[in-house]
Amino acid sequence: MKKLVIKKGKYMKRDKIACNCENVTYGQIIDAVNSGAKTFEEVSEITGCSTGCGGCREFIEVFVRDLVMFPEDNM
Ligand code: FES
Numbered sequence: 001m002k003k004l005v006i007k008k009g010k011y012m013k014r015d016k017i018a019c020n021c022e023n024v025t026y027g028q029i030i031d032a033v034n035s036g037a038k039t040f041e042e043v044s045e046i047t048g049c050s051t052g053c054g055g056c057r058e059f060i061e062v063f064v065r066d067l068v069m070f071p072e073d074n075m
Helices: 026-034 040-047 057-069
Strands: 018-019
Touching: 018 026, 018 040, 018 057, 026 040, 040 057
Parallel strands: none
Antiparallel strands: none
């Protein structure tokens, strides 16, 4: 898997779009994790992200993994 460097939480704008097909923002993904989602699949079910073309899936999987591993960075 490619290594992705992501500035999350306080370093990124919550309203920036992470999934263009479903118009899902980084803030929505962060909120899903903060509300208890622990996996990409759970976040996708809550937000609808990555249910279109799938082009964002790898990126959002890494983002969710980092949010779950480092919850102190979540906003
Ligand atoms: S950009 Fe997320 S499914 Fe297409």
